[in-house]
Amino acid sequence: MKVLVTGSNGFIGKNLIAELEATTKHEILSYDRDTDVSLLDSYCEKADFVFHLAGVNRPETEAEFMMGNFGFTSTLLDALKKHNNTCPIMISSSIQAALSNPYGESKKAGEDLLKAYSDETGAEVLIYRFPNVFGKWCRPNYNSAVATFCHNIARDLPVMVNDPDVTLNLVYIDDVVKELVYALDGKENRQGDICAVSTIHIVRLGDIVSLLESFEASREERSIPNMADAFTKKLYSTYLSYLPKDKFSYPLKMNVDQRGSFTEIIRTPDRGQVSVNISKPGITKGNHWHHTKNEKFLVVSGTGVIRFRNLYSKEVIEYFVSGEKMEVVDIPVGYTHNIGNLGSTDMVTIMWVNESFNPEEPDTYYLEV
Template identity: 70%
Template sequence: MKILVTGAKGFIGKNLVSELRNRGYTDIFEFSKETNLSSLDQYCKEANFVFHLAGINRPKDQSEYMDGNYGFTSLLLEILEKHQNNCPVMISSSIQAELNNPYGFSKKAGEDILFEYSKKTGAKALVYRFPNVFGKWCKPNYNSAIATFCHNIAHGLPISINDPSVVMNLVYIDDVVEELINALNSNETSNGEFCEVSVVHSITLGQIAELIYSFKESRINRSIPNLSNHFTKKLYSTYLSYLPENQFSYELKMNIDQRGSFTEFIKTPDRGQVSVNISKPGITKGNHWHHTKNEKFLVVSGQGVIRFRKIDSDEIIEYLVSGEKLEVVDIPIGYTHNIENLGDTDMVTIMWANEYFDPEKPDTYFLEV
């Protein structure tokens, strides 16, 4: 299948082309502002499907709206008709096509001419009125509040919100691309004469800003947001794509003593805490038990032994552990336990606890194994 993508270097186009290639599509005609217009003729002659994503949304003069959104669409359809190529044509419109503004007028005009072309030629018309689209590679300080918020907050720049109670209807770029590829395979989501992305998120501007600020703070307090919320998961991924390239990494606080070190890595409100424990040769750590706090130990380097004793018993249970055979050991409640490095090199243990450490309620009681 030969696929023409106009606006191929834009936000949606770049994501779409990348995923098409991931899925094995190789005959992709990429048309952008930099492409010679003469190439469009050959592309339109050969294409089996057209994704028309090119458009104008931030012109220097308002007259450019009609030229870019209606005029270029007219040209595209004229060339397709000249070659009698009645392949399906998808067009990216906007919910603003319903509004009385220059941008909306131009988008509506582009829709109308495609519907007319479809009636005349029999070509399948797929018109998507996208709400606000967000995700990686969207240009900040342009026409996307989320891109601007993510970029500015990640770079320590201010953001401006006139009314935090304004509700945004948003679609995520991966959901958009998934829907467009479904349309390519005649499995589009229809809603009357239009098509749509089925997954839409509604949230206020104030809540969006609050979430993004929390993402920035999470690198300081070592937390991870609640990713069971689908919008939060998508927004968090988007935010990370705007990090300055010299700030991908961040330091952790290592609690170091003569025995080795203990470092908190990740804390979550609902999935507990992950830490890294390093023990020097011959060192034993632990000798305590918990009422409710439970843990998992995973030795990833070195060798040692984890010992258990039920607090009302004299029997000691031992588990030999080694980085050469990765094995998770559960630490049940009511058992005092310790871990000893039996090797001659540092032993590294990944430790998970079902709750992050609260100094006011440590639930940790010293008792020798």
């Protein structure tokens, strides 16, 4: 298919085009304010589907609302009619189309124009009234509080919240794009005359800021947000996309001695802790046991041996491990255990434990294997 996307350099346009180019073989006809105007005519002649995402939401004068949201829509439809092209057309409207303000009225005028066009030509039209959309590539300090908060908190800049109890209806950009791809395939989510994204998150403004601040603090705490919560997962992905280029990495505290090093990477309240252990050649670490704490060891570089012994047995069990053959070794409770480097180079082991280390309740008891 030949798919015309107006507003192609905008927030939704960029995300939609990226998805279509990555997952389909459709030809994308990109049109934005910087595109040669003469191309619109040829695009409207050959388009098989139109995503009309272009619009104005931050003009210098109120008159520009109607000019951008109604005027350009009229120009687009006239070009389609000129070529008798009755392909389906989707328009990006707003929930504010139901309100009496210059922006909402201009969006409603665009909707009405599209309905009249459908009545006249028989073309299928899909009107989407989006609430607040958030996600990567949304411009901060423009018309998205989420984008502005992400941008500022990632740069240690202040954020201003007049009323933290205000709730926002939010849709995530990936959910928007998924719905638009459904629409392209004729499987749109219709609710009467209006189409909609099926997943909406209703969130307090104060809770958004608190979550973003916890994401910033998570680097120092080595914590991971609760990815089981759909909104938290989406907001965290969004936040990371606003990191400045010099903040993609962050340091970890390495506990170093003559034996090697031990470095915690991730701590979670419900999924345990992940660490990296480096053992020098000939070094054995461990020789302790646990009542309830359990671990998984994965040697990713070097060669070594993991030894176990039940507290009430003299039998020593050995597992020879190597980065050449990836395998996870479970460390059972009630067994004293150690791990020794048998090679001539450093041995690197990824270690997971079912609970983050608590020095007040370590559940770790020294005993030679």
